[in-house]
Amino acid sequence: MLGEGIIKGLLETARNFVGSYVSKERLTTVQYPEERWEAPEASRTFPFLVYDGDEWLAGLRCTSCQICEKECPPKCIYIEKSADKKPDAVGKMQFYPTRFDIDISVCMSCQICVEVCPFDSIKMDRIFELSTDDRFEGLILDRQKLAKSNSYYHQIHPTEAAEVDAALASERAAAAAKAKAAAEAVAAKAAAAKAAAENAAPAGGGA
Amino acid sequence: MKTIEEIQAAIEAAVPGGEVTIVMNPSPAAQHSLLVGAGKAVAVAKFLRDDAELALDFCSNVTGVDWLDREIAEKVKVTKTVTKTVDGVEQQVEETVEETVKRAVPGYLECVYHLYSVAKKHGPVVIRMRTANRSDMVELPSLTPIWRGAEFQEREVFDLYGIVFTGHPDLRRILMWDEFKDHPMRKDYVLPDDFEYEPTPHDDVLKRAEAHRADVAQEGAAQ
Amino acid sequence: MSSWTLQQSTNEHLAGWNRPQVIKPEGDGEVLEVSMGPHHPSTHGVFRMDVKLDGEKVIGLKPVFGYLHRNHEQLGEKLSYLAIMPYTDRLDYFCSLSNNWGYAMAVEKLAGLEVPERADHLRVILAELTRFQNHASWIGFLAQEMGASGTPLMYAFREREKILDLFEELTGSRMMCNYMRFGGCRVDPTAEWLSETRKVVQGLHKFVDEFENLLTGNEILMSRTQGVGVLSHDLAVNASVSGPMARASGVNYDIRKVDHYGIYDRFNFRVPLGEHGDIYDRYMVRVLEIRESLSILEQALKSVPGGPILDPKAKSRGIRPKAGEAYGRIEAPKGELGFYLISDGAGSPYRYRIRPPSFINLTVLEDMCLGHNVADAILILGSVDIVLGEVDR
Known part of the structure; x- marks a missing residue:
């Protein structure tokens, strides 16, 4: 019968229309500014810099190795390396960025920088309401705006942050153990030298 | 499917003077290719398409490559x-x-065709053609009459590399606009410095654009 | 108009060329030239067709490209192999994961890398989910162009949303996934993600049934699409048309079956073929293809093995393949997507070329549109399934 297909289709739309009042499956709209939808943990927007402790500048993990700057596909990162060094989380002296800018009007949220960072210092944020009336300066984030604490990182990506912390902790433990072993070796060597000197001295004195 | 040597022999037998040489590909992909002389290229292509055993009826990919003088x-x-x-x-x-x-070694422009067979479900057979140089002798025969699928792709190669395909039915620029002068995929292409810029942390773009503007202003004042 | 400077009449010396037929205007021979696009909602972006009309009838059509041209290929020659990956997402932005796979496969061929079992399964799962959402939305867009304002499209987008949620949960982004790496994948999915995917795939069966109830037997759809935009088998092969477009014309060519790439030969699926090569066949081929995709998904999800997701030999950063070249291709939702790479041993490719399926499928647009009405030309363009990010690159 002509028109059968159309009637079948209309039944389908009717089912969807009525269904939207009963089934959540069929009505998926979220009224955005009033209602908010919780994004999954892995979702990403723009990068930020992680710092340990309370002081953002002192705790910055970035050692300004500039790998992310080189690898960034749209080249939106700009880094200036410091002349002096400061101790990092492990206590090793490292360079730090005197300038670290990300132009988020250029950034394409690909997270290549996160992947290549050997120090776990740059991570992806989840904030998205970043609109500003200053098109140029307002969208260039400097290192102070980019720096966010490790506890914030734990808050937005708990699973990933826990993994990173565990890896860093084992790295630090290994470094500490190595330092301790080195110190012990130095001490042992000094002790041995001292003992040798003491052993040699009476012989010399006796002559 | 026949090996690359067998294909070369088959072409030599069918199209005498086809000037077919094998270009080895040292990468693990091992997709070796056949370098075809421009003179008999259309005949070679026709043979590859119509030969009952090869039946390379599907010209998948056409692309240009620029090799500089070195x-x-x-x-x-x-x-x-x-x-x-x-x-x-x-x-x-x-x-x-x-x-x-x-x-x-004088540079040349190269046009690479990746051929498959829909009928026999084999491939790829890669054929390439080279121009004599990069400046005035950049003509190659068009294979669009053999494979219509090359029509837009050859236009693209003409547009971006400047290879002139003789016998192409409709050789116009395709991605750049008609008035555009250069061929932007060539290795020695110089970026223009008067494009619209966005101030980025990297100021070199901005500096170049400003320098260009100053130049333009100076020229205007001089006239 | 500049694009008409070279008339078809100059082509007559080209014997054997599969050229579009030449139609002479009837009556007093008055011809109207219309520029459809680039700013036209039905051209799927910034695509332009210069159409010659005899009354309502199309007697000539020239596609004009380049409004979204950003020289993606030259960009690739200046970037490292890894940094190209996120740019491939932006080619066909509906199917970023298929593009990732195509590019990763070309680099794997160039550098001789192996893909572990688990990563292969994930790739198949993600590529088929991508195919599903691409075809479903395509059907919605086609109906929209026929005047079914919104309803089928919104139903398709509702289901697409579920798939995009899965993508976001796994890769961190809904459309610009940037997920695959040379020799594997980036993130290992959790068991919850896999069971969630199984659940979504289950639900999609019902959606396809509903969608078919809504459209397949619809008399308006049939009368608008049957016998319109016919593409013959021979022309489809000769003009390198690929994907569902070619299969609707009866070309039995599916790269998943022909190249046996990934682990597709382990799964049981059929390749739907059309008989008439018209728009209705293209619609049916896609509907059947998403049913086959669901069957592949179910088989793949049944047996996702454990193990690593990345080749231990592979490193993503600072990859420098030895000099040579490779052409890798996959069956993307729109057709054959190929990546051709030439390496000279440096950290970025010497030549980086994309074979864009929707661009090459447009070669036959004129042949399909000739003799039809303007409204049908829009439908025929829609049936090709183009994304301008890929057409213009």
């Missing part, structure tokens, strides 16, 4: 006659010496 340093063994004093007597001795010879 200098190759080669170690060559040269035999020279040298005067030497052996046991107090002067003698003419033949001696083989290794010398580094620099050879200028």
